Amino acid sequence: MSLRAWLAAIMGGLALLTLVAATALIVLTNAQNHSANTLGNSVEGLHLAEELEIDLLIHFRLSGVTGPVEVTSERIRGRTLQSIESSFPRLLDGLNRSAFGAPEQALIREVDEHFRQYLATQREAARLPLRQRAQRVIPALDASLDSLERLVQLNVEEARTARESSADLNRMGNTVGLVLCGLLLVGLVTGTYLLRRIAWQPLRDISQSMRRFGAGRKRTRAPVAGPTELRDMARTFNEMANSLTHQQEQQLAFLAGVAHELRNPLSALKLSTALTERSRAQLTPERMQRTLALVGRQVERLDRMVGDLLDSTRIEAGKLELRPEVRDARELARGVVELYRSSDGGHVLQLDVPETPLLVRVDPDRLEQVMANLVSNALKYSPSGSRVDVAVRREQEDVLLLVKDQGIGVTEEEKGMLFAPFQRLGDARSKRAPGVGLGLSVARRIVEAHGGRIEVESTPGVGSTFCVRLALATQEAGGAVELPAATAPVPPDALH
Secondary structure, eight states: OOHHHHHHHHHHHHHHHHHHHHHHHHHHHHHHHHHHHHHHHHHHHHHHHHHHHHHHHHHHHHTTTTSSOOOOSTTTTTOOHHHHHHHHHHHHHHHHHHOOSHHHHHHHHHHHHHHHHHHHHHHHGGGSOHHHHHHHHHHHHHHHHHHHHHHHHHHHHHHHHHHHHHHHHHHHHHHHHHHHHHHHHHHHHHHHHHHIIIIIHHHHHHHHHHHHHHTTOTTOOOOOOSSHHHHHHHHHHHHHHHHHHHHHHHHHHHHHHHHHHHHHHHHHHHHHHHHHHHTSTTOOHHHHHHHHHHHHHHHHHHHHHHHHHHHHHHHHHTOOEEOOEEEEHHHHHHHHHHHHHHHOOSSEEEEEOOSSOOEEEEOHHHHHHHHHHHHHHHHHTSOTTOEEEEEEEEETTEEEEEEEOOSOOOOHHHHTTTTOTTOOOHHHHHTTOSOOSOHHHHHHHHHHHTTOEEEEEEETTTEEEEEEEEEBOOSOOOOOEEOOOOOSOOOSOOOO
8 A cells, every 4th residue: 555545544534533523513513503592582482471471460450350450569650551452462473583383383372362362351341340340351361371371381391491402412512522532632643653653664664774775784675565655665775775786796796807807818928928038049930920929919809808998988988989971881891801801710701791882970990899899709609610691781771780690699588688888698608708798888889879779689509690770871971979978777797
């Protein structure tokens, strides 16, 4: 699982908990608001009902049904039947506005009806004797008071229910808040622990491995653990460490190989010089000629190795200059073949060129160096008496320089590592052929600097065919170009 997925899961969980907490807070707030409104309406209804009940009793007292009226109470003083009757609609309208639920509204309609009946009864009994008036009005009054009492009880019950609901909601809010706070705390602790275990620990292991590797412990490797990104980072570091370690080993092996290769011709030169000094009196012209020929070959061998080293260094630094000019590829190939025909008598060197010129824009010295390296390798790794073919061909807008041998060949796996510097394949090493493993690497870079490429077809035990592919020149041009610096490491192990 990737680090992004882990972070997304943790942040998603925390966001979900936050959303749940916000939703619960909104729900509880709405429920509390509903309870508060219910409680307020119940209290308001209770207050209006009680006021209506008091006004009804005052009206009954002022009507004189129970006898002469004594205006002693503060509520009665200054009030008239007309003012009280005009307050009834206002109070009943207030009850309707504060009513909550269908039962209360039905009960308010019943109170309104009883009040109407009470007032109608008062007006009808106004001309009756006092005793008869009381008998007619008191039942209507009792019905109104009874309905008002029931309305008061209903409002009291609603207020009690609203208060209990508010208390329950308050307790529920406290519980939900504590639970959500606990969940958020657990989520934060769990997320921190998981990030520490999943991301921080592998990252620290990679950092420590890098530090130990930089301190010189070249066998240190980072553990491949944790999210995908950190596993990729660890694998990348391990690959880099393996590559650097391998390169260091290759450099040491290269230095040892160079020292060994330089020692062989130096030893031959030293031996030739010593023999000449000891037997100066017995030196014949033939012996002197053979000694000079041996010295010349060893010096040529040293010059080639030193030249390859210098060319490789210049190529890597981007300092090798090319001086291109338009030349006939046939003549360049013919010159290389003639050179090796005169110096090698154990192989059959065959040249095949077309009748018409094939012009290429190249640095002739460098292209001859490339062809000489390919022909030299073909002779070096082919059995004595075998045939080496050198050919020049045209393929559409390209010129092909082909060198085909009957030598040891290379496998498909080895083809990808064929042009690496300082490396030689197993069969090449086993044959103890001279060289430090730079020829093909230098040749490839020179050909690429000309805008071409080298292709290889090979079968182990049958032979190899190297093909230098260059663009066909259409017009003559001069000037100098620089070989670009190496931009990437070349695969290890190569045949030279």
